[in-house]
Amino acid sequence: MNHWKKISLSTVLVLFVLLMSIKYIFNISISIPSSNIEFSHGDTVSKVNSEYNGKKPKNIIVFIADGMGFGHLSLALQTQQSKKAPSVWQEFDTKGWHDARSIYGPLTDSEASATAIATGTSTNFGHIGIDKDQNPLENIFEIASSHHYNTGIVTDSYIWDGTPAAFAAHIRNEDDARSILEQMAESELDLLFGELEDVGEGDVPEKDETIEILQKRFQLLERSMELPKGAKSTTPVAIIFEEDEIQDLNSSPNLLQLTKTALTYMSSQDNPFILLVESEEMDAASHNNDSKRVLNGLKSIQEALSLVLNFSKQNGETLVVFTSDHETGGLAAVSDFDNYPKMQIKWSTKDHTAAVVPLFAIGPGAEYFVNVHRNWEIGICLKKLITNDVLDE
Template sequence: MNIQSISKYLSLCVIGMTISCASVSSTAQNKKPKNIILMIADGTGLSQISASQYYNTQPSNYDRFKTIGLIKTSSASDLITDSASGATAFSTGLKTYNGAIGVNTDTIAAPTILEDLEKRGFATGVIATSTITHATPASFYAHQKFRKMELEIAEDIINSGVDFFAGGGRKYFENREDGNNLVATLESKGYEMYLDRLNPMLSLKKDKNYGFLLADSGMPKFLDGRGSFLYDATKLGIKKLSQNKKGFFLMVEGSQVDWGGHNNDSEYLISELIDFDTVIGQVLDYAEKDGNTLVIVTADHETGGFTLASKAGDYNTIEPSFSTGGHSATMVPVFAYGPGASEFMGIYENTAIHAKMKKLLKQQ
């Protein structure tokens, strides 16, 4: 499949999804939110976002934001961050070393915003197209000294209190080398666990938590048939968490934009980014109707040194290209809509995302 056919392919996959293309208004920007939905398109910089505009048959939902900022992404150990330290900066407000999951530079556990809100009676959730134990989602509920410790990270979710989670990573929960069946353990703690499919029309019980582990490792690529998983999981997650009258926090990660960047595979990257863009549309539609939800869309870092260059000097032909198979040190954008959105304007460190969210929910 070539890049030019991606838009047509994606359009067929999202038939039935209603996406409003109207610009988001700036009403209610000064009051504090009841809910926060933090959306992270892993590895996404401005060129990736531009690709969603050029290659999408629908208007990009990024265009609906009026409040935009920029974050500096360096970690405590390196000028160029990895996803673990980048996500830990968001979740704890601390700069830490590359590879750290919810711990400071001395490997001491640091409280995350998810844990803080759980203690205060909020509902919480994490969704990812990677394993649910991967660096970004893990950094919101786990505390381990290195990101590759996914067996240990899986154990951390048991007592995290998270009300809803969805992604891959089934092999870290059952058929483990240590013989522990974490799926059974979660069920004993009041979770309804689903290991084969996610039904977006599932009837949800207020007294139950929900876990979806739909692949042994990461979820399939969008181009390989993942379909509307991210859209459906987000819809179901909001449905579950909004049952809580106190409020909720939901982290949604488009994990594989990053993987497309690492592979220097523009078709992979662009299809993942447009899938994520579709979910942004759903979330903005919900927030617009709800009036009490702050939506933050950002990235932990940029991956691939991705560029939309001209092809052989032809300024009417775009040729996506890469400068690295790793991450880059460029600043990444932050888009915000809803109560408190104005807090996210300007240029600031990635740790400020946590500080701003905590400030806005402090008296809720």
């Protein structure tokens, strides 16, 4: 009894609020594979492959799963892995986390967090490529271009969305699609794959105007995604699809196909490259507490990520950094005691949360992400790897 008397009223209130926050329970039973994956014991952060120690990566791939937290990751590990298919998440050299907060406080949005990752500077809600005072920030793509890298963006969302925009634009109004598109066309981007959305609404130009803007910089490819050959093989390329065309592995196109085409193009160029691959599925699904879409989206992310990791291993000179810009939905994978050992998905909100999110890395340079604990530190590490500063420390 004396032990319980020591619990403060504030602690009881916090526990009560946490329990009351579980508002949405989806009665979706999820089967756990009969041969569950075996987890290795050891430190939270694994030892970095000594083969890469001190080496500067030639290429960098940044994979951002928008809205994905450790609850989503736990769901993937518990429901989609087996001994016959080792977990893609287990393959990383370093496994950690980062706090995605904005400069305003514990919460953030895609614009602020992606800007922190792209520039190494924390900023406020809705700020794309600018600091809290709306001054433009140099992003890693701009730095990479000045160091003779090719740069590219692949997203299953619309191409002017907050996350891809943070790597190519500087603007306060995230809804001003026309200005973001114009900045992309005026940038040194070599590749831009994604969707259109809300065409003709507000500051979103009609499709014909969008094509006209993009053609100032890019050769627009057909749906077949066939890359230009011969003298045009180094021409900057773009592919744009209609709204919501890019879904999961059941759709064509899908993120896996786009990523494969992008890697083919980037690796065929004479220069090193830095490529952003973004999946919006976890964020979109979690805002609607759509459990089925989460499961399908996780499969899509894992397949695209597996492709990226295989490319990194075969290439031997490519760093892969996987992370999220924030967590959405407060997802928890819990046991279904009425149908044990099946599981259920529970949600605590339809909004962003202040939860920390995964940060994994593999390949040359992975060791520099071991002690990263804030989103802007990712940008600092990437800048140093591009400019070679880390090797001078």
